[in-house]
Amino acid sequence: MKRSRLNRTLAVLLVAGVGLSSAACGGDEDSPAADGKVTLVVNGLPPATEAATHKRFLDNVAEFESQNPNIKIDAREGKMDPQTFAAKLAGGQLEDVFYVYFTDPASLIAKRQVADVSKYLKDFPAAQQVRPEVLKVFSDDKGGVYGLPYKNYSLGLIYNRTLFTRAGLDPDNPPKTWADVRTAAQKIAALGDGHVGYGDYSKNNTGGWHFTAELYSLGGEVATKDGETWKAAFNNDLGRQVLRQLHDMRWADNSMGSRQLLEWADLLRMMGSGKLGMYIGTADNIPTIVNQYKGKFPDYGLGPIPDGKATLGGGEGYMFNAKASPEKIRAGLKWLTFWFTSPDRVEAERKWEAETKQPVGLPEPNIFAGEGATKQAAAEKKYANVPQQNYAPFAAAMGSIPVKFEPPNAQQVYAVLDVPMQKVLTDRNANVDQLLADAEKQVNSILATVR
Known part of the structure; x- marks a missing residue:
């Protein structure tokens, strides 16, 4: 677990002290533009000092925008910083779609600081392939869903x-x-x-x-x-x-x-x-x-x-600003299922990681079930560049623990x-x-x- 994985979860404690209900506001406008175009403010952009991943993020933005000309992605650097998250939430400066860790959703949902996106998910097949136990992290006890996972890990x-x-x-x-x-x-x-x-x-x-x-x-x-x-x-x-x-x-x-x-x-x-x-x-x-x-x-x-x-176990994902309009929620789900929560993109991402000398093949729980899980496993095997045999005991037991x-x-x-x-x-x-x-x-x- 990276040190940042502990620091970032302290944001939940800060959120707990903010007496807000649906107080957050994302982009400059909550209603769609007259021409039907939507500007979606998102975070998660790696800093420019991380040149390869920064460029990869922006390249994916450009590809997404070319496929979705009515959606503009306004990408912001950073993830969930405990030093700024509560202030951004209180000041209405939180992005439309923002990065969270698995310790965060329950508190945000309970305080009504995130949007329920359940009724839109039927239009996004990739979301249907997420393992139910992982999707539950982003859900309330009535079945409402407020975000999608990106990565999963276990000890x-x-x-x-x-x-x-x-x-x-x-x-x-x-x-x-x-x-x-x-x-x-x-x-x-x-x-x-x-x-x-x-x-x-x-x-x-x-x-x-x-x-x-x-x-x-x-x-x-x-x-x-x-x-x-x-x-x-x-x-x-x-x-x-x-x-x-x-x-x-x-x-x-x-x-x-x-x-x-x-x-x-x-x-x-x-x-x-x-x-x-x-x-x-x-x-x-x-x-x-x-x-x-x-x-x-x-x-x-x-x-x-x-x-x-x-x-x-734990992991990372994205949630939706409580003030996001239906147009922004649909645009956000398009963005997330285009890249982050998309089994169809896994092979391209693993190929890029291997080409840029990033580790591929470390064993982690799959966020997908069914066909999505099969695609992810195949891509990991194809582009693995770390010694798989060294992790065989973990991989063999992963499904039974x-x-x-x-x-x-x-x-x-x-x-x-x-x-x-x-x-x-x-x-x-x-x-x-x-x-x-x-x-x-x-x-x-x-x-x-x-x-």
Whole structure:
């Protein structure tokens, strides 16, 4: 998970403090022009410093406009910046079609800050191919749909294949259970010279995020809904299992190293240095390790999350301004299903990515079902330029491990759950029962505000 993936979800917290209902306004006009032309304001344009992707976006805009001469795309740089999103929303400056992360739609829908596009979807066949469980992220409990997904991801076990070989472990057979992780971590740490068997987060909401993922993997829940009320659900044997395993790996085994209070970039940096054996992460971490931290693609493998009862997933998509006119909604759906949510464009995009030396073939859940899924899988296979065999364990298990999304008010909940993660990794005498009981009270207060 990129660091930005955590920062961006803080926007939800800012939105929660904005007392608005349908207050946003997109472009300069909400009614169609007299000549029937529509100007659609969208974001997601990569910055000019990212020359290849910036040009690709604009080239797609030009192609779209040539096919749809009555629609002009006014593309703006940026995605969902937590520093500006709430102010743009309050000031009526939000784009007609804007980028969101899977943690955002529920709050925006509940506050009526986005438009229901359900009645238009029948005219867009690509939207019918989106997997129902993914489309549900952009839906309310009455079946209304307010946006479309673009990408999906799920967490697995990233590991250093070279260290596995050195430690006498099979790099093609990563740990299947948390007990296996503990054993493998001990063998890697036994290499000495600063090697760390397993790393984990505990700072800036990353600890709570990983606690959630690890709890899901055991079949647990962070929060459950009883009628109309959400309640914390982690103060139990499974929650204790997560924390006690980490405590024992840190203090009894000394397989996690003495440096703790780690956040997102720390584990990627350690993996790139060749000193870290394993951590929980997403497939898109691997190119970041290679490009930013001087790693090498052949060194890294990806396995399913240990125990595999479920895994934490997320993703990205686009939603519609609450004030968007019907003409802008139709234009927005045309734009999204032309490129972002279009199984017919997948092969062209993967070809372009391969030609521009971007990674193709990292395993991620498909946002499409049926024919769309078949097209995406074929394109990934055709243009893959990363070592597919290294990710075979993850890919083989991906269809059998349920993907569960983040709890309500996720970032606030994660901030609370950072504390027990920090304590068990920095205090040999940490009281797990008390830590979970204290966190439960705080999380229940947070969840009491969810409607």
